[in-house]
């Protein structure tokens with residue numbers, strides 16, 4: 001198992017020149033056509049006014065930091081993979097997603113299965129690792145809820161609050177569409193906004209089917225250690241399936257942080273999900289994956305629709321996975337803008353929850369939904385929640401440096417108003 005990239009503890013001082021150099025590094029690979037060239041050039045000169053902002057993939061004059069998207073665009077290599085394969089889409093491509101599953105297994109350093117089975121059809125080739133690719137990790141959360149959240153039409157799922165709530169939503173839809181009797185227990189975080197593992201354990205009953213841990217958590221950005229996770233797994237009954245959602249794990253800066261992947265391989269009631277929507281900048285391509293025991297992977301395969309995944313999306317994801325310089329840069333820039341944002345929040349005297357992810361939850365000391373609307377009127381899109389525990393908090397995705405500078409200015413103006 002490879003540990004996550006060690007963080008450069010030396011968070012380089014955020015100078016305009018350093019930032020420009022780094023952004024240009026990302027952009028320089030992307031000079032595939034004139035449009036990209038123009039956008040790359042415009043994105044490396046930090047704007048100081050909101051109407052000068054033109055973020056990747058968003059309309060000019062808008063700071064879009066509400067959906068935890070990657071502000072640096074897709075990996076240039078992913079763009080190249082799309083342009084290289086687009087001419088061949090008149091042909092069925094039977095192997096694109098199996099190749100992506102195998103590329104993910106290689107990337108994670110997993111052990112090859114000595115007896116790999118063919119996918120759904122021999123034409124699709126052999127998946128060499130216990131990896132399953134789907135159209136977005138949201139789809140896998142739905143599958144897991146359906147497969148393991150309900151037994152004989154009933155079930156009990158446990159999820160953190162505030163949390164992402166994907167499994168909660170899936171369970172609610174099973175309730176309303178199929179009359180499944182699923183109880184949903186949302187367990188409040190600790191006062192430090194971390195998963196309250198003790199309370200989650202205590203909430204488990206004989207009827208509990210599925211427990212979800214989002215690590216780092218969305219929207220709080222808090223992180224559990226490998227040891228805490230493994231202890232939790234050993235304390236919960238084996239009839240309970242544990243889903244560890246690692247959508248933001250690539251942003252964790254701890255040196256040698258060990259992810260949940262090896263737990264999914266060691267314990268046959270544990271599933272880890274990940275996505276290409278965040279670090280890899282491919283949100284609209286809808287690619288996510290799961291790592292779990294062979295038997296869970298074959299359940300997912302039997303109930304899924306990988307064959308529905310466009311081949312070009314699979315090629316893009318496989319190329320993005322290999323673009324280590326892009327992911328290193330995104331991680332470094334996200335860390336640097338996070339530190340910049342923290343410093344500015346400290347100056348403003350606003351509290352925030354230190355985040356292990358690509359977003360920060362900020363206490364604006366007033367009704368966050370009203371505050372969000374005021375920012376939106378100024379073309380800054382952040383997220384607020386209808387949730388008492390965080391009713392004064394906005395979730396701010398870390399955009400590019402210029403987007404964050406403009407956001408800080410707009411927050412300042414609103415605080416004064």
Ligand SMILES: Cc1ncc(COP(=O)(O)O)c(C=O)c1O
Nearest residue numbers: 136137138164218247275277288
């Ligand atoms: C914690 C978490 N899990 C899963 C997802 C879904 O990601 P995907 O784009 O792969 O469906 C998100 C998206 O924001 C998320 O925040």
